[in-house]
Amino acid sequence: MTAPVLTIDELTAFLTREFPQVAPHVVIEALGPMTATMRLRRHEQHLRPGGTLSGPSMALLADVTAYIALLGMIGEKALAVTTNLSLNFMRKPADADLICEGRLLKIGKRLAVGDAVMYSEGGDPSQPVCHATFTYAIP
Amino acid sequence: MTAPVLTIDELTAFLTREFPQVAPHVVIEALGPMTATMRLRRHEQHLRPGGTLSGPSMALLADVTAYIALLGMIGEKALAVTTNLSLNFMRKPADADLICEGRLLKIGKRLAVGDAVMYSEGGDPSQPVCHATFTYAIP
């Protein structure tokens, strides 16, 4: 498997420039061949009653992790668009940062497919709070 | 099919009280037996480059529409939790309010299942921008 064609710094700059509503909420923690790990910063906007994170915040984190893993492999293409996002919510997240480990299973000519696992910072990665699968259409 | 046990006003009050981060973004437009229609108000936070709505905003709208349709039938249970949310993004939404028509296909003892279709206000409901399916666990 080939290495990413962009660095974490380049992808962070891209996100900040193109997605100003999203960039302040997330941090790219790691980038590898067909993989990316991202962090959702704890923020009041993402909270729900009982001190837990909202489902749509996990959707946001899964979606951006998939996007960064993909752009890391194919270069800056802001127009790659999500066509499917499917989430299984399994455990209550802590009132903490959320870590998402994404992997691409296929980058085809037209579609990229992968999945991701999320766990609360300080929590047990083998007890994930959410699993996501995603498909991106490549322009 | 029996009628809802709560009114739009009661559900709006519940949402405002229990989900203060969500309530300002949505409006309950209609409520029926096993159905709810909701509106996501156009807001800068939901926008993405090119004047379109973000996928996670559509996830939010699908999730809350499912929740309201469900609570309408079973009464106020804040602890009903989403276990699955699956979204197919089909067309670019307009820079406008988004309308979501949700229906429940099953309310069991432990799980409720349904789907929803979303279209931009002023757009063609037969050309939806997103289709969602959802499962809620009932405590």
Added chain:
Amino acid sequence: MTAPVLTIDELTAFLTREFPQVAPHVVIEALGPMTATMRLRRHEQHLRPGGTLSGPSMALLADVTAYIALLGMIGEKALAVTTNLSLNFMRKPADADLICEGRLLKIGKRLAVGDAVMYSEGGDPSQPVCHATFTYAIP
């Protein structure tokens, strides 16, 4: 919405010719603009303990219903392939034929998306046994 470009007879002949393993198991009951209704014939191969239908048999029915609805609109393209199939199993099917009503929500240049609802013959269509969503890639 335009009418189908193929008839039920033409699609049945196509299915018999191209998918000899599938054709004996199903019947095209109705065909409309962006819609198809199909029947899975009761057959021992599809049964499971307790006299119910297997999940993979419902997957088969959803998949072929989507395919027929799509070919009805775009003509004979055997190479259209399923890229996503997602099934929510909601109730125990009866030991009877299974009816599937499919609809396409989008036929794009590259992807077609839709959903389907299944119920046992003689059962209540408002109490479906399974809901499916599907995506087909168009060659």
Added chain:
Amino acid sequence: MTAPVLTIDELTAFLTREFPQVAPHVVIEALGPMTATMRLRRHEQHLRPGGTLSGPSMALLADVTAYIALLGMIGEKALAVTTNLSLNFMRKPADADLICEGRLLKIGKRLAVGDAVMYSEGGDPSQPVCHATFTYAIP
């Protein structure tokens, strides 16, 4: 993570006894804590034009792999039922046996959730033909 409470032999005997339509088609290759690997034997019934495997055959393999991984952990409960099965088809399978590696991400009181990756025997496991997620309801 605790070890399985059943052996491959016990699970094979259970499958043969309770699911006579399925058992001849599959082999349990490996069993571990929260994991199972299964093989779908190449059989004409599963083939499609062009010498490839059908999607519903992959649904069958994913479903039974999930079931075996689950029963391995909780013991013989024939009544555990699939509530969601979602499949992303990524590459054309070879005309060969299909291998499925399943893992459980959660076994709760009422729901078990996991995913699976499938590849053709002799193929590259890092180039899977299908990814599946599943939810089982535990009686």
